[in-house]
C-alpha cells in the first residue's frame with residue numbers, strides 16, 4: 001500500500017487534521033495490467049481490418065488516371081494511406097509493449113559489432129534526418145558485444161528518430177558506443193530543444209509526451225521510449241537521459257558486455 005498524507009489547516013493556519021490515504025498498489029498494478037491487456041487485444045483485432053484498408057488504398061492509388069481523374073482524390077488517398085500506416089505502427093508498438101511487459105518474447109542473442117549496429121541504425125533514420133536538415137555523426141565503435149541485434153537496433157532507431165524530430169535544421173546528432181567496465185555504453189546526443197528536469201524520468205513511461213501537442217505536430221505516440229526501456233531492461237541494462245532546456249539532450253543506455261576485441 002502506498003500512503004500519502006495531507007494536513008488540513010484551521011482559520012488561523014494551525015493544523016487541525018491530518019488525512020492519511022492509502023492506495024492499494026496491488027490493485028493499481030492489476031488495473032494497469034488489465035489496461036495493457038485490453039489495449040493489446042484491441043490492437044490485435046485492428047490488424048486484419050487495417051491490412052485490408054491498406055491493401056484497398058494501395059489498389060486505388062495504382063488505378064489509371066482516367067478512373068481517378070481528380071488530383072484531389074489522389075491526395076485524399078495519400079492522406080488515408082499515411083494515416084493507415086500510422087495506425088499500423090501504433091498497433092504494432094502497443095503489441096510490442098505488451099510482449100515486453102508480459103516478459104514474453106525471448107532475446108535472440110548473437111555476437112554483433114557495435115560499429116555496424118550504429119551505422120545500420122543511422123541509415124534507417126537517414127531519410128528523415130535529411131528531410132529535417134539534421135546531420136547524423138556516427139563515431140567509430142570497434143568492439144563487439146553479445147545482444148539481440150534487431151532489438152538493439154530498434155532502441156537506437158527510436159532514440160535517433162527522436163533526436164532528429166526535436167532538433168533544429170542545421171544541427172547535428174552524435175551517435176556513439178564505447179566499452180566501459182564490463183558494459184557497452186551507447187549514447188545519442190542532440191542539440192535540440194531539451195527536456196525539462198521534471199520530465200526526465202516520465203518520458204520513458206507509456207504514452208508520455210513533454211507537450212500534449214507533440215503527437216500532433218511531431219508525430220509519434222509516446223511509446224518509443226517505453227519500448228526502448230523495455231528492450232534495454234530485457235538485456236539487464238539501464239537507460240536514462242541527461243538534458244538541458246534549449247541546449248540539447250543525451251540519451252544513454254548500457255548493455256552488459258564482456259571485454260572482447262573485434
Ligand code: ADP
Pocket residue numbers: 158162163166190192193194195203204208209210211214215219220221222223224225226249
Ligand atoms: P514519441 O513517439 O512521442 O516520440 P517517445 O516515447 O519516443 O514518443 O518520446 C516521448 C516524449 O519525450 C516525446 O513526445 C517528447 O516530448 C520527449 N522527447 C523524446 N526524445 C526527445 C529529444 N531528443 N528531445 C526532446 N524531447 C524528447
